[in-house]
Amino acid sequence: MPHESIAGLVKDLTTQLSAIATEFGTRADQLTGGGRDVPADLPAPPQPEARELAKQLLAQRMARFDHFPAELFHEPAWDMLLALFVAHEERRTMNVKTLVASAHAPVTTSQRWIDHLHKLKLVDRVIDPVDRRRMEISLSDSGYTAVTAYLRRLGAA
Template sequence: MAGESIAGLVKDLTAQLSAIASEFGARADRLAYGDTGDETHDRPNRDEAAAAPDARELAKQLLAQRMARFDHFPAELFHEPAWDMLLALFVAHEERRTLNVKALVGTAHTPVTTSQRWIDHLHKLKLVDRVIDPHDRRRMEVSLSDTGQTAVRAYLRRLGAA
């Protein structure tokens, strides 16, 4: 009997959370596209939005595709560590994770010094932010800046992500 009441509570809670998520989604749409009542707005319809891949998933797919190239071709053909790092940082941001320099360097498939130079360059271009890890001052955390986040998201949108 207790199991049934818990199951009922979970069902009710799930329905309530779904309604809340739907409302927040509608509000986000209104904020993103402006709620002018003008039907000529360039707003995707619900079916188009549902069919478009999530930006985070698209970024993860791009990273996986880039990794797959190494199974078939020499690594020397593919030197774009900055792009690999930007995609990894975007995914980390979307998953609410942080990456330190060591973890980020691992995504670039280049020597540490080369990756660090690219991190410096991305920072100069204001695409990434660097902060000292508050728990271990020897480590540096790297994240996409607002500019970097906007640029990567716009690119993924152009590829068809929501």
Template sequence: MGDENVAGLVKELTDQLASIAHSFGTRADTLLSAPSSRPEAAGIAIHPVQMARSLLAQRAARLEHFPADLFHEPAWDMLLALYIAHEEDRIMNVKSLVSSAHSPVTTSQRWIDHLFKLGLVDRVVDPIDRRRIEVSLSQNGYRALETYLATLGARRV
């Protein structure tokens, strides 16, 4: 394939992406201008767990329309899943956490290790099945997510 063909393909893809971005922007502006979609107009903040669920749902919806590797953030997906699990008083093991990340097992496990080193998650060996490792948000991780999600919920437009 010649340089001209590659340049033409890149320009065509760029034009298509710009068109899609414009379309999404227009739709978002329309939705956000409707009074019923603006909780802050009624003085209602979105609860942090609702915000986490909404963010995860939005991220999952993107996978239906775009290639998965375009928005590859397994650590963020896992942190949101762990926050929701904490709020629902559920325990997540490595296997269930990896499945929430929409990425290869080895990549997810590396991110779990990194999140642990950053002090955002805790890992505990399951007392019943020692082959399983339970993962949860650390106190620091929970506070960071709670504060971030509350801030988003209060600013939600």
């Protein structure tokens, strides 16, 4: 009898998981336009190439330092936005220290840029609940939309 009740539980669980999978599939189709209309207020899903393009831009920017003095190329805000985009696409979080390192600028300069990007609502800041000394930085929805649109435009060129 115990085997029959376990078998029944497994069968019920399988039925429930199947229903959940079907629901997720339906929602995924709606988001990707799989034969249905995508709601107008949702941004188009990013193209896989957008992340690779952002990585290439970062690599190209770094390569310049091998040939020219660093003071010729000083755009810490753009470097941070690209790094945050790649981190978002790779489902990674970035703290202030990591983000500052990606900017290749002095810490105080980078922190001022983070503050400015936050004021412009391009990035979000969240204090780490485990270690309140750490702050995580991520692209805001509007920041993500702007970087994605820019990368798409570059990719279309």
